[in-house]
Amino acid sequence: MVAMDVVVGAGGREEETADENYVKGVRHLCESGISRVPAKYILPVPDRPQVAPHERKDNTGSNLRLPVIDVARLRTPDRGRVLECLDRACREYGFFQVVNHGMSSEALRRIMDVGRRFFGLPLEERSKYMTSDIRGPVRYGTSYNQIQDSVFCWRDFLKLSCHPLEEVLPFWPSAPMDLRDEAVSYAKQIKSLFCDIMAAVLEILGVNSGYLEEFDDGTHLVVINYYPPCPEPDLTLGMPPHSDYGFLTLLLQDDIKGLQVQLRGKWITVEPIPNSFVVNIGDHLEIFSNGRYKSVLHRVVVNSTKPRMSIASLHSLPFASVVSPSPELVDRENPRLYKDTDFAAFLDYISSHEPKRKSFLESRKLPPHEVRSKSQ
Numbered sequence: 507m508v509a510m511d512v513v514v515g516a517g518g519r520e521e522e523t524a525d526e527n528y529v530k531g532v533r534h535l536c537e538s539g540i541s542r543v544p545a546k547y548i549l550p551v552p553d554r555p556q557v558a559p560h561e562r563k564d565n566t567g568s569n570l571r572l573p574v575i576d577v578a579r580l581r582t583p584d585r586g587r588v589l590e591c592l593d594r595a596c597r598e599y600g601f602f603q604v605v606n607h608g609m610s611s612e613a614l615r616r617i618m619d620v621g622r623r624f625f626g627l628p629l630e631e632r633s634k635y636m637t638s639d640i641r642g643p644v645r646y647g648t649s650y651n652q653i654q655d656s657v658f659c660w661r662d663f664l665k666l667s668c669h670p671l672e673e674v675l676p677f678w679p680s681a682p683m684d685l686r687d688e689a690v691s692y693a694k695q696i697k698s699l700f701c702d703i704m705a706a707v708l709e710i711l712g713v714n715s716g717y718l719e720e721f722d723d724g725t726h727l728v729v730i731n732y733y734p735p736c737p738e739p740d741l742t743l744g745m746p747p748h749s750d751y752g753f754l755t756l757l758l759q760d761d762i763k764g765l766q767v768q769l770r771g772k773w774i775t776v777e778p779i780p781n782s783f784v785v786n787i788g789d790h791l792e793i794f795s796n797g798r799y800k801s802v803l804h805r806v807v808v809n810s811t812k813p814r815m816s817i818a819s820l821h822s823l824p825f826a827s828v829v830s831p832s833p834e835l836v837d838r839e840n841p842r843l844y845k846d847t848d849f850a851a852f853l854d855y856i857s858s859h860e861p862k863r864k865s866f867l868e869s870r871k872l873p874p875h876e877v878r879s880k881s882q
């Protein structure tokens with residue numbers, strides 16, 4: 507048991523005396539033996555994940571199966587047909603699952619296993635990597651954006667910046683002993699899968715595939731998310747509704763449900779498919795495609811019995827690159843809808859605003875009177 511100062515607040519809810527304890531993370535909080543969710547994690551009623559009684563059937567009965575893309579078929583004469591499915595998935599859902607992607611189930615098992623062992627280390631070891639530096643090569647933390655969040659969410663994370671690998675590697679956790687080797691191997695394989703999928707997306711968009719080379723030097727972040735069981739899962743979320751900032755996110759999840767996607771105004775649970783990745787469009791691809799593809803809101807719900815783990819790989823252009831609508835996708839019928847942006851603008855935004863839904867992307871939209879039909 508970890509000692510933590512707790513007092514019983516109004517209504518019998520245990521309150522910690524100092525916010526310092528919350529920044530140690532949810533796992534630490536749970537190990538202190540709580541039986542109720544502290545006020546710091548309780549969302550205002552409209553933001554809680556409960557499902558209205560009349561929607562209960564739709565949302566829990568049949569979970570929507572996202573379109574499934576067979577990556578191996580991209581290398582067969584069927585490529586054209588797979589590209590059509592991919593285009594429809596990107597336009598209609600902004601989310602899809604990929605199977606037959608070439609990464610072995612053993613490779614996926616190993617990275618999940620080492621991630622789980624990292625979160626099982628004593629807090630003293632994990633907290634060596636706690637930092638408020640959002641630009642650093644490694645960051646252990648909690649909530650969504652613990653510097654800005656007024657209500658915390660039920661997640662601990664380890665973020666590994668993966669580019670350039672040889673420069674960041676010495677900063678990554680030295681325990682568990684095999685974490686660096688496993689994470690390097692995973693980072694290389696997932697980057698290659700991202701490039702295969704991105705090449706297909708560029709082909710559908712009819713955009714010069716020269717962009718693909720730029721991704722070789724692109725930003726790459728691997729985020730290991732850990733969601734401990736929560737005594738009152740109706741009051742909080744593992745992650746609030748958000749969109750991801752990059753071009754594409756490739757998410758590996760364990761077999762515990764939790765990811766929900768907002769489709770046509772409803773929260774739909776993504777049914778995990780073993781050994782698959784969930785892929786979603788990020789804000790940078792929405793801008794680059796001039797709105798042809800949209801980043802989609804998603805969130806994570808927690809449960810009272812089982813811990814859940816996921817590993818998100820977020821990919822974009824190099825840190826200093828400007829992301830703008832691709833000139834091929836701007837013309838008289840499709841006027842330019844977004845301002846240029848870059849990574850620094852995104853980091854400045856998240857360090858000065860409480861991130862809400864798609865607010866960063868909204869800030870990059872051109873006001874209607876400035877919408878232009880030229881690319882510049």
Ligand SMILES: O=C(O)CCC(=O)C(=O)O
Nearest residue numbers: 729731750765806816818
């Ligand atoms: O854990 C999940 O299923 C989703 C995580 C996520 O959305 C993220 O890391 O951006």
Ligand SMILES: [Fe+2]
Nearest residue numbers: 748749750804
């Ligand atoms: Fe996300």
